[in-house]
Amino acid sequence: xxxxxxxxxxxxxxxxxxxxxxxxxxxxxxxxxxxxxxxxxxxxxxxxxxxxxxxxxxxxxxxxxxxxxxxxxxxxxxxxxxxxxxxxxxxxxxxxxxxxxxxxxxxxxxxxxxxxxxxxxxxxxxxxxxxxxxxxxxxxxxxxxxxxxxxxxxxxxxxxxxxxxxxxxxxxxxxxxxxxxxxxxxxxxxxxxxxxxxxxxxxxxxxxxxxxxxxxxxxxxxxxxxxxxxxxxxxxxxxxxxxxxxxxxxxxxxxxxxxxxxxxxxxxxxxxxxxxxxxxxxxxxxxxxxxxxxxxxxxxxxxxxxxxxxxxxxxxxxxxxxxxxxxxxxxxxxxxxx
Numbered sequence: 001x002x003x004x005x006x007x008x009x010x011x012x013x014x015x016x017x018x019x020x021x022x023x024x025x026x027x028x029x030x031x032x033x034x035x036x037x038x039x040x041x042x043x044x045x046x047x048x049x050x051x052x053x054x055x056x057x058x059x060x061x062x063x064x065x066x067x068x069x070x071x072x073x074x075x076x077x078x079x080x081x082x083x084x085x086x087x088x089x090x091x092x093x094x095x096x097x098x099x100x101x102x103x104x105x106x107x108x109x110x111x112x113x114x115x116x117x118x119x120x121x122x123x124x125x126x127x128x129x130x131x132x133x134x135x136x137x138x139x140x141x142x143x144x145x146x147x148x149x150x151x152x153x154x155x156x157x158x159x160x161x162x163x164x165x166x167x168x169x170x171x172x173x174x175x176x177x178x179x180x181x182x183x184x185x186x187x188x189x190x191x192x193x194x195x196x197x198x199x200x201x202x203x204x205x206x207x208x209x210x211x212x213x214x215x216x217x218x219x220x221x222x223x224x225x226x227x228x229x230x231x232x233x234x235x236x237x238x239x240x241x242x243x244x245x246x247x248x249x250x251x252x253x254x255x256x257x258x259x260x261x262x263x264x265x266x267x268x269x270x271x272x273x274x275x276x277x278x279x280x281x282x283x284x285x286x287x288x289x290x291x292x293x294x295x296x297x298x299x300x301x302x303x304x305x306x307x308x309x310x311x312x313x314x315x316x317x318x319x320x321x322x323x324x325x326x327x328x329x330x331x332x333x334x335x336x337x338x
């Protein structure tokens with residue numbers, strides 16, 4: 001699986017929330033078995049809360065239990081950074097059955113929503129990207145009232161290099177009409193409406209925040225030839241790679257590139273070891289607010305990884321580029337200024 005398969009879904013707004021009544025069972029349990037995986041540690045990321053737990057696999061088996069008040073999408077992250085989505089619903093158990101050598105064929109069973117999601121994954125596992133996108137749109141139009149619809153919307157219409165926010169907003173409107181009382185659906189619809197009209201040019205919004213060392217960070221610091229704001233998370237391989245490549249470019253072009261990173265982790269400590277290991281010394285903002293962080297909302301950043309490229313006057317030159325496109329854009333801009 002592509003490492004971006006689910007990771008870029010880490011917006012809490014993609015979670016379909018359903019408030020539980022007093023006295024209802026809030027327990028959610030996962031039991032799993034993987035052939036050809038004797039012992040391993042897998043991450044389990046809760047996309048609603050932005051937290052991660054470790055699944056300890058021993059003799060090919062593992063179990064996990066937690067309490068939930070809302071339906072959420074969880075992601076099992078494997079050592080090779082491929083991922084498996086799970087619809088986690090309070091009061092339910094799911095069973096994962098797979099083979100480490102054929103992860104695409106892994107099944108998640110136990111609830112109707114997980115049966116639907118598994119069926120979609122298996123059906124599209126060997127399809128070309130355009131076919132998968134077509135299948136995803138068809139599913140959303142036929143089943144807009146399911147949490148799977150929100151997952152497919154995020155995965156196939158917002159995490160691509162050239163995201164079509166107009167199409168995404170159209171599909172989000174269908175989901176909202178099918179689930180008018182769901183808070184997260186309304187938030188998703190509202191944010192997509194903003195993204196649909198997002199500035200890809202113009203001036204960068206003013207912002208002020210505090211980095212993880214207690215220093216003030218603001219847009220006024222972006223005074224180099226090329227400046228990049230990068231949204232990342234400790235659980236997101238692609239965003240870590242993007243930060244690392246930005247660090248390499250800074251060494252190749254000393255003094256010409258400024259970077260401010262913003263983490264959607266729940267605490268600064270989660271990503272600190274990565275920053276220290278790769279000797280990344282740019283200002284890093286992590287206020288624990290995740291997608292409700294004032295600076296993220298001010299900048300209109302939408303998913304992980306995300307980025308905004310600006311010049312020394314604060315003019316937006318590009319945004320939401322892939323790592324490859326981001327590197328090409330930076331090299332192009334630096335070449336023009338030589």
